Amino acid sequence: MLTLEKRPHRSAFWTWAAPPVAVLLTILFGMVLFLILGKDPVIAIKAIFWDPVFGEFAFYYRPEIVKKAAPLVLIATGLAFGFRAGIWNIGAEGQYIIGAICGAGVALAFYPLEARWIVFPLAIVAGALGGMIWAAIPAILRIYFKTNEILVSLMLVYVAQVLITAFASGLLRSPDGHGFPGSRNLSQYSAAANLDLISGTGMHWGVVAALVAVLIAFFVLTRHQFGFDVRLTGQSPRAAAFSGINPNRLVLFSMALSGGLAGLAGIFEVTGPAGQILASFPKFYGFTAIIVAFLGRLHPLGILLAGLLMALTYIGGEVAQDNLQLPAAAILTFQGMLLFAILAVDTLTMYRLRRSRKEVR
Amino acid sequence: MTLLEISGLTKAYPGVVANKNVSFSIGKGEIHALLGENGAGKSTLVKTIYGLVRPDSGTMTMKGQPFTPTDPRAARASGVAMVFQHFSLFDALTVSENIALGMDNPPLRRDIAARIQEVSRTYGLPLDPMMVVGDLSAGERQRVEIVRCLLQSPELLIMDEPTSVLTPQEVSILFETLRLLSSEGTSILYISHKLEEIRTLCHHATILRHGVVVGTCVPKQTTSREMAELMVGATLQAPKRDHATPGTALLRLQGLSVPAPHEFGTALKDITLTVRAGEVLGIGGVAGNGQDELVAALSGETTVPDDMIEWQGKAIGRLMPNDRRALGLCAAPEERNGHAAAPDMTLTENALLTGRTRMQLANRGIIDWAKTREFAQTIIEAFDVRTPSTETNARSLSGGNLQKFVIGREILQRSRLLIVNQPTWGVDAAAAAAIRQSLLDLAAEGSAVVVISQDLDEILEVADSFAALTDGRLSPPVSTKGLSLDQIGMMLGGAHDMETAHVDA
Structure with a gap:
């Protein structure tokens, strides 16, 4: 019999080894899954993990991976602060949507003004503020009424989804759209468009923002007082209070931070890859980012890698669907397995496996 | 007559040997002190006797019979009872409900209150069976635990640091009870690091250091200092102090009152105090x-409201x-x-x-x-x-x-x-x-x-x-x-x- 025995300390080895081991396990079990579906497992895995990066059509897929990873990394980096402090913003998806609506609204208000140096920055600021305000709602409710921020932030996602549908067919609907829902295409409005900085690389401003966010987050977590306060609050709330950290301020700061970054992701997405405010705009980046945050160990550099990996499974999944006719559900299952594996292997950071002998009574 | 004999007991945990070849014996009616610093292995030893820990090697005999309790229930069946340092009582229940809950074969509900009163009268442990435990002082809570043990007529009563939460008056009540029990033939294993107590109460003492027995003594004939030095393994220096004349007032509390932070917390009531440099x-x-x-x-x-605390005249x-x-x-x-x-x-x-x-x-x-x-x-x-x-x-x-x-x-x-x-x-x-x-x-x-x-x-x-x-x-x-x-x-x-x-x- 194998039993789990609690370790006296978190294992430093498994903290870092768990994600790669989990990926390997996922590949292994994924191969079994694809085998059962009657596909060549090696080709399927190659289609997901190899072809998008190094395959014949990689020149097309690589920018897609980068574009997909950027919002995930941006949102997850913000979430990592709150999660480390035990503040659970589950509603980044809503903040992402509201950020897109606010930013797009501001940009469209200037249409057709061709002054990029004023329209684009204002749209970005509006997007970040929108996300912040949307995230501040659960924070303030928690501070003053002791509501649960998990529930409130999650419920606000549904409100945001209804709002974007309403805006797409109402206030922000394109006058030139022949009555179809959907705003003007911002990626075709040159004063607001968020296009590749170097054509064909996928490097738009959102990617730059994600990289900058990772670097700043890394610095703040290791060198800044705020990062220390966040870590201390998460590890030991009473010691944090004794140290003099104001828990309410921390709740508001970290919620606003994650909301702001989610809002940024929203505005960069709606002015770039997505192009317009549409009911189909949400792509669950806000939820996937939660997985990315944990897969990346709530560490900025880990999140960067995890975001790229997650984006790879999306793009690779599409490749596998197109080339091997794998059902979409199989790809979702595969991604689910990844999360499952990371949780399972994670157990080893706090527990060790031990062969137990049967005790005789 | 020997009640419990322990010989060569060893218990190792990963990285640390808690008990190494520990031997001693407790006579019938004896109050035996187990003395040692934190981490000396006292707790492991008594947990072994109470069936919570199984030793790696060594033997225990109780009244001449091999004694290998597999769990506390078995230990209790052999006549061992234990009062823990941290009480396991339910605040919201009454004394008699708490006592009944902790017994292996509780008497009928209607009898238990009478038996509690009987035991508490016999042993001088004032206790009202109908009181809610949440309202009791630490000393009274301890009495609940003791009475629960006594109701099972133990032959060996283990007490782990029993006086750490008691006022001096409560301590003397406890000691009277323990002496009475001892005179009736109940053996007591008394764990403490307070040397004066051990000197007034105990007949024999076994001193542990780093899991090893480093000495035995008759506490009444040994000075506290000698025992302390055995326990620590070094000579001790008492703190030196000069009574200085206090300087200016640094901190002044004026009617400091704070409501209780939670249900079982304590409200501060109108505290007034001056602390000087x-x-x-x-x-x-x-x-x-x-x-x-x-x-x-x-x-x-x-x-708190600003003027309740003053620092050098500043609220x-x-x-x-x-x-x-x-x-x-x-x-x-x-x-x-x-x-x-x-x-x-x-x-x-x-x-x-x-x-x-x-x-x-x-x-x-x-x-x-x-x-x-x-x-x-x-x-x-x-x-x-x-x-x-x-x-x-x-x-x-x-x-x-x-x-x-x-x-x-x-x-x-x-x-x-x-x-x-x-x-x-x-x-x-x-x-x-x-x-x-x-x-x-x-x-x-x-x-x-x-x-x-x-x-x-x-x-x-x-x-x-x-x-x-x-x-x-x-x-x-x-x-x-x-x-x-x-x-x-x-x-x-x-x-x-x-x-x-x-x-x-």
Whole structure:
């Protein structure tokens, strides 16, 4: 019999080894899954993990991976602060949507003004503020009424989804759209468009923002007082209070931070890859980012890698669907397995496996 | 006649041998002391006897029969009963309900109250079976546990640090009971590190150090000092102190009142107090009488209306902890792991935890880790904290070492007034002496020190004046010169025992 025995300390080895081991396990079990579906497992895995990066059509897929990873990394980096402090913003998806609506609204208000140096920055600021305000709602409710921020932030996602549908067919609907829902295409409005900085690389401003966010987050977590306060609050709330950290301020700061970054992701997405405010705009980046945050160990550099990996499974999944006719559900299952594996292997950071002998009574 | 004979008992845990070849025996009706510092292996040994731990090797015999309890139920069936240091009682239930819950074969509901009264009368343990446990004092709660044991007529009663939560009056009631039990033939295994108690109560003592029996003695014929030195394995130095004339008033509490933070917390009621520079004020009281709440109100974890706390004439009731630290008002709460220190953070990070303001460890929010590490290193060296490095997690330090670190951290930021709660709780004798000395040194340099402690000997050793904290109220401080333990006991609420006098009526 194998039993789990609690370790006296978190294992430093498994903290870092768990994600790669989990990926390997996922590949292994994924191969079994694809085998059962009657596909060549090696080709399927190659289609997901190899072809998008190094395959014949990689020149097309690589920018897609980068574009997909950027919002995930941006949102997850913000979430990592709150999660480390035990503040659970589950509603980044809503903040992402509201950020897109606010930013797009501001940009469209200037249409057709061709002054990029004023329209684009204002749209970005509006997007970040929108996300912040949307995230501040659960924070303030928690501070003053002791509501649960998990529930409130999650419920606000549904409100945001209804709002974007309403805006797409109402206030922000394109006058030139022949009555179809959907705003003007911002990626075709040159004063607001968020296009590749170097054509064909996928490097738009959102990617730059994600990289900058990772670097700043890394610095703040290791060198800044705020990062220390966040870590201390998460590890030991009473010691944090004794140290003099104001828990309410921390709740508001970290919620606003994650909301702001989610809002940024929203505005960069709606002015770039997505192009317009549409009911189909949400792509669950806000939820996937939660997985990315944990897969990346709530560490900025880990999140960067995890975001790229997650984006790879999306793009690779599409490749596998197109080339091997794998059902979409199989790809979702595969991604689910990844999360499952990371949780399972994670157990080893706090527990060790031990062969137990049967005790005789 | 020998009741329990233990020979060659060994129990090892990963990385540490808790008991190594331990042998001793307890006679019928004997009160046997098990003496040792924290971590000496006392707990493992009694847990083995009570069936909670199985030894790796060695034998136990009870009345000549092999004794190998597989669980506490089996141990109880053989006549072993144990009163733990931490009580396992339900606050919301009555005394008799609690007692019935803890028994293997509880008597009928209607009989139990009568039997509790009978036992409590026989052994002089005033206890009302109908009282709700949440309303009882620590001493009364302990009586509940003792009565529960006595109802099963044990042959061996194990008592783990029974007096740590009692007032002197409660201690003497307990000792009377134990002597009576002993005269009736019940053996008692008495675990403690309080030497005077052992000298007045126990017939024999076995002294453990690092899991090994290092000596046995007849306590009445041995001095406390000899026993302490056996226990510690070194010669001890009593703290040196000079009574300084107190200087200017640093801190003034004026009608400090704070509502209870939670259901089983204690409200602070109208506390008025002046603490002067150079003074060591001892605040005594049984745990749960408002100690934690008082520390929180002074450290700034709980804020209060501004004029309730005055610092050199300035109202500071609303200031947050770091603003108070900036003034020089520092604190060390009782719970080291998770309150005074973050267990999963390194000593360097823990140095930053309270040191950031006074030691200027951060500049515009940017932490100066090199300077912080230096500060941690200074604490470690100055206070002889045994740790591999500054990058060790607080959790892996022993209680005494972490306490030295926590106290050192506050003292070395040149605090003007330091409030410590239970500075030497669970700390070995050598470390405790070092901590007390450092508090006295701080006062000698002109800072004020407030020592909150349940250990009255400790207070008498370090404090210039003494005040009693009972049910959130603080008595006016009196000078400790010539103050007797008895007087202190009365201040601490001998009144509390009066409330239970109606039991016999």
